[in-house]
Amino acid sequence: MNATPVFYIKHLPIYGDLILSPMAGFSDRPFRSICRELGSAISYTEFISTEAMSHHSAGTRRFFDFLPAERPVAFQFFDHDVDRLVEQIKRAVDEYQPDFVDINMGCSVHNVSQRGAGAGLLRTPAKIAAIFGRLSKELPVPVTGKMRLGWDDRSLNYLEVAHILEDNGAAAIAIHGRTREQAYRGTANWLPIAEVKAAVRLPVIGNGDVKCVADIERLKALTNCDAVMIGRAAVGNPWIFQRKDRSAVSFDQKAAMIRRHLAAMLDYYGPERGLVLFRKHVVKYIKGVPGQSEYHLRLVTCTTAEEFIALFSALEARAGEAAEPIEAAAWQPAECGVV
Template sequence: MKIGTVEISSKLALAPMAGVTDAAFRQICAENGAGYTCTELISSKALCYGDKKTQALLAPFPGERPFAVQIFGSDPSCMAEAAQIAVELSGADIVDINMGCPVGKVVKNGDGSALMKDPEKAARIAEAVVRSSPVPVTAKIRRGWDMGNLNAVEVARLLEQAGVSAIAVHGRTRVQMYGGQADWNSIREVKEAVSVPVIANGDIFKPEDAVRILERTGADMAMIGRGCFGNPWLFTQAKALLEGLPLPPLPPLDERCDTVVRQIELSAAARGERTAVLEARRHYCWYLKGIPHAGYYKEQIVRMNTLEDVYTVTKGIKRDLK
């Protein structure tokens, strides 16, 4: 498929997730089969104000291609300026507009999925970003705001008219947040209503789910979010099934530990040891999900402060939890 002029050779995308999809985690997922990656959501206002910490979130990992940056906001002119800044600083191939984030602090400012309540405004924002961006523009939306306002098709049509080159759809309403079940039929309805590529998102927790969501929706790509927390091999497994190959097993625990340590080291090289280790605490716990008797080491993980702590905990896990 193509997003505008950008060739995408994969059917598997890594969803942008705040506090999760930093460059280090994106690199690990890409190495395991994620063919399309995107930054976490980035504030358009912070970019327009020149905030250095926000600018740091734009950095790609070496060789990250195709590479998308995701911006959020509800002021058309600020979003247009932020798109230009984001591409200039990152060299991104694509700019994505977040119209799906359900988190309260985002929604209360009229950003994220709050835009599902105002389709005309969503379209104005998209049009402004498309007009100013030097690269193709995409948008990520939800099924609607609530069950009384299931307007994904209406919003998608307006976004296509505004010039976006692809649309990702999460099959939940904003009110659902991440609870309940994603409605894949709503994604299929969007796919049938627009001619640009559609990316299906929601409830891909097993490799078989990636196959099923593409079959059910007819979408061009499957976007994996929470299912890959601590499990970047979900991409490896899903890729194999999509190619008609046997399902590869998960790596042994030692190899999984080596992977999370490498992720933390990559993050430390980019962002500093203290920040990387603090943010990696929950990542490491995710990698141990389903491992028997891991409780003791999870308690150690949430107290890690240095890379030396990471190495010590990892040595114990490899010794005791095989």
């Protein structure tokens, strides 16, 4: 972590240039805390539906739970209704006191974007202006936005939206280099991120297809962005926030982290739900580990923590018989390609 701020979100100093992306189903308190400890400069929550909040859904309360050590913390929200979005965000900020809030303009999931929320907001720039104009005046904390390049290749309006955000009080912009139509297919286009950085005076955070340390440096060099947001590549490799590729992390380190992360999940969610939710993490942690194919299916289908630990202990013993260079070789080719 840097000793001096790398950039500011309004008045808020940010002491690093790598940030864990808000990811539904992944960016929960246990995983955020691990990534924050290893160098992620901000803890973004999973995206939160203000429509669900307005119905007093008990399931939304967990999204506001964070540890003091995670600060700065950002709550990310989505909705298509401006009044409801603003009112529910004001209530959440007053009750839970995040350091700033973020508006999701990037979710490509059909039942979100087709209803006009997430990336669907990119089709209604006037609504974006209304949201940010109100929030920047009515909130005591900064408001930022995470966006895509546009709805599709025929409606690339990232510069228009970036200027709208700047003109209506946004404190920073994060940009994923794909359209809504692309979802996560194809290759992220980083050049528009550079265009936005040159066009606005706000901090710009680049995102999309950052798979390894070399990608971090390429994205920064190409775009001059203030920070890099990392999503899928951090799952199974939270050490990327220390600028370490998977191949640079020993199996002993991975094994210790698996045990620690599992314990945190069991403690936070309870033994049954915690184990189920941890499965998607463990398959990424053990990818490329010698002998993992023999244990993969059993690890993701076992039903008790005791069974999981017994299976993982057997995998540890199996992997310990292989030389470390084998593991490194297994990771390297797929981990970092030229984008």
